[in-house]
Amino acid sequence: MTHKELISEMAQRLGLSQSKVSDLLDATVCELNEKLSENTQIFIPHFGVFETRKRSERISVNPQTQQRYLVPPSIVATFKPASGIKEQLKTMEEDGK
């Protein structure tokens, strides 16, 4: 689903103009990016938790050349889905969708 499709479906759902919904989505993204870059955990009920995690230095292998190289430590953004989505997807799996 593209950004445009998401906006048009949300505009219909909310009865708002697409430009209004686009502004809102942009503001949400700005807010989340800002908080993540402050290492803040963001909790969104019925959806999940965004947070940053420190990944330590590790040795990796180039699959083509089999050469080993050092991957420096990094901070990554992670998303942990809420139990509600997990349940929903679980029933999907069982229904064999």
Next chain:
Amino acid sequence: MTHKELISEMAQRLGLSQSKVSDLLDATVCELNEKLSENTQIFIPHFGVFETRKRSERISVNPQTQQRYLVPPSIVATFKPASGIKEQLKTMEEDGK
């Protein structure tokens, strides 16, 4: 950051009432959950991509009892951050934040 804090900061950012922002965030969550349960990939520019992934059956070990058990296949929701956030977090790492 709690849901309440996120809403109040976004309301300020957008110049909207908190109840309006709360409705909008709920609508966004509903839309994303619905699309994920349809196995749809959702692309949000400058933020990332939400999609579902099939996890195959695997054998795991109970750390307390060391007993091995079979984890059934599952469908999980995943989030892949956009390169923008990765860069932002990388400079954070280098600044030693």
